[in-house]
Amino acid sequence: MSLPATTRAIAVYPDHPGAVHRTEIPVPQVGPTGVLVQTIRVGVCGTDREIIHGALGTSPPGSRELVIGHEVLGRVVAVGDQVHDLLAGDLVSATVRRPDGCPACVAGQPDMCIAGDYEERGIVRQHGFMTEYWVEDRAWIVPVPKHLESTGVLIEPLTVVEKAVRQVDLIQERMAWWQPSTVVVLGAGPIGILGTLLLRARGIDVTTVARTPQPNPAASIVEQAGATYVSSREVSLDALRNQRGNIDIVLECSGASTLAFEGMHLLGANGVLVLLSLTDAGRMLEVDAGRINTGIVAGNKTVVGSVNAGHEDFAQAVDDLGRFESLWPGLLNRMFTERLAFDDDVTSIARKDARGIKTLIEFDQTR
């Protein structure tokens, strides 16, 4: 096939937030280490909605618009001269963040960037993947095995919890004894569900807490994976704390900043609370500073924030998606509660569907 010169895409105007529009952008040249990819599908996440509504998002230099989308599965179309480990037709995804020159980035951990001048595809100064074709350097391409064709679009959101759980593992190497057996996941959106599955796959007792009472699709998925779903409208977190004994890990993926502080209360001795939600400033909350502080001190507890993910998290997510599929066949596909074609009315992605879990934009593979 001849390589496309332009590609259709879904973009926002960061200076005029509130809506998405269709656009057409040039397809970059494929350099010696480049990979040209045709998109199969892209997942929509909370960050995309925040970009649409103007809470974050920066256009590439010289552009008024920003193509969104950072959860992608695609197929290799062509590779540069120096790329010898990918063939046309191979499935791939890509990491999101590109390093700046800070020492953490130079040391290979752009997800731990200390300077903050990184770029992110679909978020900060680089177009995203909600486009028919895109080019990326081999360094940021994640090969995806063929058996993950239906679920591989979940690799990027899964990396968020892979990094979170890896941080817990690394931090707790400080303990002579650490056998986490009880986890609470706050939130049952895609990140909460994937966090639940990751910890269930380790055999840990997981309680997943979200507002919506049962029955609902998220509750059904986490319970099929052996977790307990609890509606916070029916059981208070204090009651949960008393029921569950020492809670070793809390993953905060609700998107509600107040739950970061509830999580500090909930966490047991020697436990780790991982905060994963980027939230807006200005949400004021009255806390019992004395109780939270002394609980953390006397319990040797840790609270850690985690954003983005590293290469090892992408590799681990590829492995774990396969494990999830073996453990719970068909379960991941139930997360895809809406599929839109590129030519459908995609303006609806600006709204969060209270009943849905993950919206996908499906790209026409015959074009």
Add this chain to the structure above:
Amino acid sequence: MSLPATTRAIAVYPDHPGAVHRTEIPVPQVGPTGVLVQTIRVGVCGTDREIIHGALGTSPPGSRELVIGHEVLGRVVAVGDQVHDLLAGDLVSATVRRPDGCPACVAGQPDMCIAGDYEERGIVRQHGFMTEYWVEDRAWIVPVPKHLESTGVLIEPLTVVEKAVRQVDLIQERMAWWQPSTVVVLGAGPIGILGTLLLRARGIDVTTVARTPQPNPAASIVEQAGATYVSSREVSLDALRNQRGNIDIVLECSGASTLAFEGMHLLGANGVLVLLSLTDAGRMLEVDAGRINTGIVAGNKTVVGSVNAGHEDFAQAVDDLGRFESLWPGLLNRMFTERLAFDDDVTSIARKDARGIKTLIEFDQTR
């Protein structure tokens, strides 16, 4: 010398808090692995004051009173048959916490006890060291070299920051790049001063923040060690944050729970905030939950609580006290702003002297 049958001590009645009294208690038998120690001096700390005022403290079973004191330097009087590495006259200190049967304790980390049924000398169900003679098992005895005779009473408070800094080191092994260069210590009591010295001894830029404007004895000590002393009445923490660049470590040793939350704001990307103050519940505070949460998440920050200390911290504290004395001769002795004899009116230790740093109870060595 003949072994003493009883020993004079300073104790509280936990059921009738508010004051200390002198008492006389039996000296336990020295078993095969026991060590009988004559006290040289005991330090008074905030925990002792909280015990005196009834916020914590539990008597040994069968006793109405609790002998206080857990910062001790003493001299070996006699050892049991199976103790071959200590001689009469050797200087010693002792650890504070005794394990219960929980897996963390069994694994050798009673400071990480998960069950909470530990005992602590001078605090929980075991008499403390504010007594002329005491007996302890060799397992909990810390040998102290002779050159630390004047400063060794600081070993126990130094272990608190040794553990804190060790937790930072262990937690940050997760980073490919971590070179802490900027630290803020909140509080300039004994723990804040010792934390300042420990990090200054590593060559790190330290700013020590406390309320009292200069000149004051604590400010003078930390500045002589090359730290910068800042009064929070003169410089806000927000201003400090803007001046100091990325703050890698914050040690919260102020005793004020609200500063735990200020510390979360203050901390820079990839930084670690260590909380060290045990505080009373009920101190309500309005926080910007959204800002604190997203700061922790986007900056991959860690907040860790630390209480008590392990054997390795005692060994490290012995080493570091010697280093401090080499780096800053005579400086540690300036922390001892009050020395009381056992026969003095010791009821004053219930009050915090706003100008003083560390009160010592000196025991008569000629008795």
